[in-house]
Amino acid sequence: MTVMIAAAPAAMAQSSTQNVQQLEKNIEQHEQNIKDKESAIKDLEERIDDLKSQLKQLESQKKSLEKELKEETKLRKQTFTTRDELVYDQEIVDVLYSPYDKGDVEEALRSFEGMETKEILKKKELVEKYGEYTKNLKEFLEKQKSELTKAKWTYHSSTSDVYKKFEKGLKGTKYWKIYNKKEKNESIDYLDRVMDKIMRFKNDGLKNETQLNEVINMLYAK
Numbered sequence: 001m002t003v004m005i006a007a008a009p010a011a012m013a014q015s016s017t018q019n020v021q022q023l024e025k026n027i028e029q030h031e032q033n034i035k036d037k038e039s040a041i042k043d044l045e046e047r048i049d050d051l052k053s054q055l056k057q058l059e060s061q062k063k064s065l066e067k068e069l070k071e072e073t074k075l076r077k078q079t080f081t082t083r084d085e086l087v088y089d090q091e092i093v094d095v096l097y098s099p100y101d102k103g104d105v106e107e108a109l110r111s112f113e114g115m116e117t118k119e120i121l122k123k124k125e126l127v128e129k130y131g132e133y134t135k136n137l138k139e140f141l142e143k144q145k146s147e148l149t150k151a152k153w154t155y156h157s158s159t160s161d162v163y164k165k166f167e168k169g170l171k172g173t174k175y176w177k178i179y180n181k182k183e184k185n186e187s188i189d190y191l192d193r194v195m196d197k198i199m200r201f202k203n204d205g206l207k208n209e210t211q212l213n214e215v216i217n218m219l220y221a222k
Helices: 002-097 102-111 124-128 130-150 161-171 176-180 189-203 209-217
Strands: none
Touching: 002 102, 002 124, 002 189, 102 124, 102 130, 124 130, 130 161, 130 189, 130 209, 161 176, 161 189, 176 189, 189 209
8 A cells, every 4th residue: 555655646747747748849839830820920911011012003003094094085085076077067067058958968967977076966956957947937938928918018017917927937937946046056057047038028027029039949948
């Protein structure tokens, strides 16, 4: 019994020594793991710094390209505007200065194809409706001619029913709104001149048949 009692403390001491050694190994492993992770973190930080530098360069390149894109888009628009204005001046504008001609109008409308300039494209509707405006004005004047013939081409003051009816009908024509705002908006030059003659005929008292016939003859379309 005495021998067994003496052996117990020795076994405990040996076991304790092994535990300490194991713990020290564990500590060493932890320290190594810490060094490894610190080294890995440092590598990542270096990579992050490098990526930040690359990102900064890419952002700078992006801004530079955006600036170039804006300038290129501006130049493209300017070139398109110059081109569209030139085509309009060379191939379209004369149509609106001359009596309506179906063939000329169709050719002018083809010239609008591919255009992008808004201010030029606004004029397209005028070309499209040129024939409609012309026909409507001619029909109105021919109807008025019949009425004035019945009235024996006498002078009509602005207070007469005939005058008021003529004026109301004129303002109801399809081109009137265009003509009435021609100082601020696009219009058809030829029809503006026709309307000017109609206004003179009206203001002179609706009495001159020859004057009206001259205006109607201006509206015979081809």
